[in-house]
Amino acid sequence: MVLLSDKRNASSSTIPDPFISARSNAPNRQAIALISDHGDPAADIGREEAGGQNVYVRQVGEALAKLGWQVDMFTRKTKADDATIVQHSPHCRTIRLTAGPEEFIPRDRLFEFMPAFVEAFRVYQAEYHYPLIHTNYWMSAWVGLEVQKTHNVQLINTYHSLGAIKYQSVPNRPAIANTRLKVEQQILEQANCTVATSPQEQEALRTLVSSQGHIEVIPCGTDIENFHVIPKSEARSQLEFRPDEKIVLYVGRFDPRKGIETLVRACAQLKASPANVRLVIVGGSDPTQPDGDERLRIERIVQELGLSNRTTFAGRVGHDQLPLYYTAADVCVIPSHYEPFGLVAIESMACGTPVVASAVGGLKFSIVPEETGLLVPPQDIGAFADAIDRILGDDIWATRLKLQASERVRRNFGWSGVAAQLSDLYRRVLAQSITHELLAPRQLDGLAGAIVVPTKALTQVS
Numbered sequence: 354m355v356l357l358s359d360k361r362n363a364s365s366s367t368i369p370d371p372f373i374s375a376r377s378n379a380p381n382r383q384a385i386a387l388i389s390d391h392g393d394p395a396a397d398i399g400r401e402e403a404g405g406q407n408v409y410v411r412q413v414g415e416a417l418a419k420l421g422w423q424v425d426m427f428t429r430k431t432k433a434d435d436a437t438i439v440q441h442s443p444h445c446r447t448i449r450l451t452a453g454p455e456e457f458i459p460r461d462r463l464f465e466f467m468p469a470f471v472e473a474f475r476v477y478q479a480e481y482h483y484p485l486i487h488t489n490y491w492m493s494a495w496v497g498l499e500v501q502k503t504h505n506v507q508l509i510n511t512y513h514s515l516g517a518i519k520y521q522s523v524p525n526r527p528a529i530a531n532t533r534l535k536v537e538q539q540i541l542e543q544a545n546c547t548v549a550t551s552p553q554e555q556e557a558l559r560t561l562v563s564s565q566g567h568i569e570v571i572p573c574g575t576d577i578e579n580f581h582v583i584p585k586s587e588a589r590s591q592l593e594f595r596p597d598e599k600i601v602l603y604v605g606r607f608d609p610r611k612g613i614e615t616l617v618r619a620c621a622q623l624k625a626s627p628a629n630v631r632l633v634i635v636g637g638s639d640p641t642q643p644d645g646d647e648r649l650r651i652e653r654i655v656q657e658l659g660l661s662n663r664t665t666f667a668g669r670v671g672h673d674q675l676p677l678y679y680t681a682a683d684v685c686v687i688p689s690h691y692e693p694f695g696l697v698a699i700e701s702m703a704c705g706t707p708v709v710a711s712a713v714g715g716l717k718f719s720i721v722p723e724e725t726g727l728l729v730p731p732q733d734i735g736a737f738a739d740a741i742d743r744i745l746g747d748d749i750w751a752t753r754l755k756l757q758a759s760e761r762v763r764r765n766f767g768w769s770g771v772a773a774q775l776s777d778l779y780r781r782v783l784a785q786s787i788t789h790e791l792l793a794p795r796q797l798d799g800l801a802g803a804i805v806v807p808t809k810a811l812t813q814v815s
């Protein structure tokens with residue numbers, strides 16, 4: 354058995370010191386790698402290209418570490434003064450690899466730097482022999498497939514977003530579209546397992562991407578200790594919102610695909626007395642990035658519709674304060690044109706706030722219509738207005754929705770349960786790889802005999 358502590362002594366000078374010291378007390382843990390090319394798990398969430406994927410990778414990583422794994426999460430370094438390594442907990446850290454300029458690069462132009470990402474990752478792979486890599490998004494999947502050409506690694510992939518769906522509603526496909534679609538097919542067919550976060554995503558993969566490859570449905574989760582029901586009056590007084598207003602909430606990035614325009618236009622059509630309704634829009638933006646442009650566009654529409662006095666742009670809000678916003682609201686609206694999962698839906702429901710959402714993607718899985726919220730056709734302004742009115746106009750029904758929503762999340766979408774399912778999947782994949790190794794030994798890096806399956810994980814899931 355190769356112990357991690359033995360490997361420390363042979364460390365190469367290219368690995369920064371904190372990496373080595375972080376290993377010293379973990380000889381019996383199996384190291385695994387999570388790759389998230391553009392979704393930095395250590396970043397502030399809620400700005401340009403920092404949303405659900407960052408939260409997913411970070412939360413899954415930390416929960417897996419609690420289950421007994423040593424988790425290294427790799428992402429691309431986008432700021433020169435960002436730390437190369439961020440230690441989140443004793444056995445979980447983010448490692449930022451230099452691949453191209455250390456600056457923000459939009460996703461559509463990122464692929465050309467992925468070969469450099471692979472090279473930077475290989476330094477760690479050669480040192481720590483991760484037997485399993487969980488990739489996130491198609492570019493990370495490409496990295497995984499490249500690493501697999503030279504190392505004996507098992508691949509798990511979560512898509513987070515599917516080009517095959519996204520491009521259906523985009524008039525001009527970016528130049529990278531064909532490459533993306535090809536890689537999305539390749540990873541589905543070649544990965545040991547694809548994690549679909551909803552049955553709807555599984556169905557889309559089968560109908561739009563490939564009939565081959567193994568898929569398991571494991572949903573996204575939320576931190577139910579942080580997102581939970583608190584008294585509305587308390588939340589409102591802390592945020593200095595009036596107790597007598599009806600609050601309609603949006604939480605998320607400024608991105609045209611999020612459909613904020615639909616929500617603003619729906620608010621202008623509500624039957625509820627406009628003087629009693631406040632639209633609160635939570636989400637960060639940067640005036641130098643595309644999300645800054647989208648925020649300006651939304652602000653202009655708010656102004657044109659005469660809603661400026663009734664609208665609050667709260668800016669980016671951290672997860673420490675977000676439960677207050679969800680609880681203070683009467684309804685949370687998710688008007689996305691396309692939403693692979695939609696963490697905001699389960700965060701809101703966990704806080705007992707019903708959701709009105711587009712009937713798309715994972716929202717059709719997390720929200721039970723008439724029980725935890727309402728689903729309406731995407732971009733249908735009138736349907737959104739009617740649905741919001743229904744919830745604002747019926748306090749008794751809204752209270753029932755509140756109870757059912759929080760109960761649904763508590764039962765199905767806690768991170769620890771989600772991580773236990775992933776941990777079980779990893780163990781099965783690794784066990785299978787050992788069997789294959791015994792039957793047909795390969796001359797690649799990463800001996801099956803070196804795998805240490807966490808006993809804690811074994812007991813928690815068996």
Ligand code: UDP
Binds near residue numbers: 605635694695
């Ligand atoms: N978020 C946040 N602060 C903000 C806006 C959003 O922390 O100001 C978080 C939100 O709580 C959620 C994530 O960003 O965890 C958005 O995830 P979702 O899956 O809903 O959308 P995505 O950004 O992945 O499209």
